[in-house]
Amino acid sequence: MNRELSIVALPGDGIGNEIFNEARKVLNWINNNSHYKLNITEELIGGSSIDASGEPLTNNVLEKLRVTDAILLGAVGGPKWEDLTFDKRPERGLLKIRKELDLFANFRPAIVFDSLASSSSLKPEIINGLDLMIIRELTGGIYFGEPRGVEKLNENNYKGFNTLVYTSEEIRRIASVAFETAQSRSKKLCSVDKANVLESTELWRKVIIEVSKDYPDVELNHMYVDNASMQLVRDPKQFDVIVTTNMFGDILSDCASMLTGSLGMLPSASVGVSTSGKKNAMYEPVHGSAPDISGKSIANPLAMILSVSMMFKYSFEDDNMSNIIIRNVNKVLNNGYRTKDIFTDECKLLSTSDMGDAVIEELKNEKL
Numbered sequence: 001m002n003r004e005l006s007i008v009a010l011p012g013d014g015i016g017n018e019i020f021n022e023a024r025k026v027l028n029w030i031n032n033n034s035h036y037k038l039n040i041t042e043e044l045i046g047g048s049s050i051d052a053s054g055e056p057l058t059n060n061v062l063e064k065l066r067v068t069d070a071i072l073l074g075a076v077g078g079p080k081w082e083d084l085t086f087d088k089r090p091e092r093g094l095l096k097i098r099k100e101l102d103l104f105a106n107f108r109p110a111i112v113f114d115s116l117a118s119s120s121s122l123k124p125e126i127i128n129g130l131d132l133m134i135i136r137e138l139t140g141g142i143y144f145g146e147p148r149g150v151e152k153l154n155e156n157n158y159k160g161f162n163t164l165v166y167t168s169e170e171i172r173r174i175a176s177v178a179f180e181t182a183q184s185r186s187k188k189l190c191s192v193d194k195a196n197v198l199e200s201t202e203l204w205r206k207v208i209i210e211v212s213k214d215y216p217d218v219e220l221n222h223m224y225v226d227n228a229s230m231q232l233v234r235d236p237k238q239f240d241v242i243v244t245t246n247m248f249g250d251i252l253s254d255c256a257s258m259l260t261g262s263l264g265m266l267p268s269a270s271v272g273v274s275t276s277g278k279k280n281a282m283y284e285p286v287h288g289s290a291p292d293i294s295g296k297s298i299a300n301p302l303a304m305i306l307s308v309s310m311m312f313k314y315s316f317e318d319d320n321m322s323n324i325i326i327r328n329v330n331k332v333l334n335n336g337y338r339t340k341d342i343f344t345d346e347c348k349l350l351s352t353s354d355m356g357d358a359v360i361e362e363l364k365n366e367k368l
């Protein structure tokens with residue numbers, strides 16, 4: 001029986017369109033070769049939406065996002081819009097989706113594909129086989145806390161301020177997601193905070209410990225963020241699942257991304273609560289709009305394609321299709337195909353579009 005689902009695609013700015021075109025090939029292949037009937041519509045976000053309507057995300061698009069089965073985003077931003085006031089910038093569109101759809105749990109896997117071990121700046125023995133999941137709280141903390149702003153104190157002196165705030169409820173729900181994820185993996189969870197200095201993360205640690213009592217099979221440990229950043233580079237394989245605050249997660253996951261060789265390889269999922277049987281969720285590469293390479297057809301589309309794989313796992317609860325996508329990305333890499341960001345000697349250099357085609361060529365060997 002056909003499985004009919006809707007996807008709203010928000011390609012965005014810079015390389016967003018280029019990488020979305022390749023993810024679209026995979027979605028089309030799934031439509032043509034499986035029981036899925038994916039209805040894909042494209043909408044504007046970020047700078048391209050500002051150019052069309054003056055807003056980084058219109059309410060019209062937001063309403064479509066509220067009712068769709070999943071959202072696939074490319075990237076937003078670029079120099080053209082950098083001088084706009086803070087509330088009009090492309091990135092506000094993204095923050096609005098996260099807040100309005102309450103996408104509080106951000107999953108950022110850092111997986112080292114065997115054939116890319118030499119692309120990492122770390123020694124292969126340190127990162128070989130790495131499969132790490134960082135779970136970042138996405139709708140609270142210092143990025144959203146009030147009060148915030150810049151105030152003039154006197155002629156030559158200003159005060160800039162933001163507020164790091166967490167409620168027990170916000171911590172409790174991300175903790176439950178993290179413990180459940182750890183249960184489905186190696187049953188090890190590391191919570192990262194700065195409880196020795198920041199009261200809000202002292203509360204974070206207290207609530208994590210409370211929630212841990214419901215998951216006695218998960219081994220929990222705590223780490224201060226400064227130590228965690230050091231340990232992530234020293235011995236990343238000591239971690240399996242990390243849970244942390246919005247800002248710490250932002251920084252640690254970018255650090256973890258370089259363990260894998262390139263930002264162009266890293267997908268992410270931002271998931272909210274389930275309402276009436278539907279889980280709000282958005283899938284996007286970790287990287288930005290990469291204005292420095294936009295329009296050159298050299299961007300790596302694999303993070304975007306792997307984001308589609310996460311969509312099948314988390315929104316459509318189809319681990320099989322999710323694994324099919326990962327397996328075939330792996331095969332393409334094993335065949336020595338590389339975009340410029342992960343290119344090493346003796347590999348075959350491909351354009352963005354050729355990399356998408358290479359994944360489709362491998363998918364053609366799958367029997368669904």
Ligand code: NAD
Nearest residue numbers: 075076077078263264287288289290291292293299300341
């Ligand atoms: P970036 O991630 O866009 O680029 C950082 C570096 O990584 C660049 O050298 C870029 O060429 C490279 N890179 C990124 N993605 C790549 C890919 N798929 N293939 C090959 N190389 C890739 O970060 P930035 O330069 O700091 O930001 C550029 C713009 O993107 C800014 O406007 C920023 O605000 C925005 N941004 C958006 C998001 C998002 O949409 N989620 C995230 C981060 C940054």
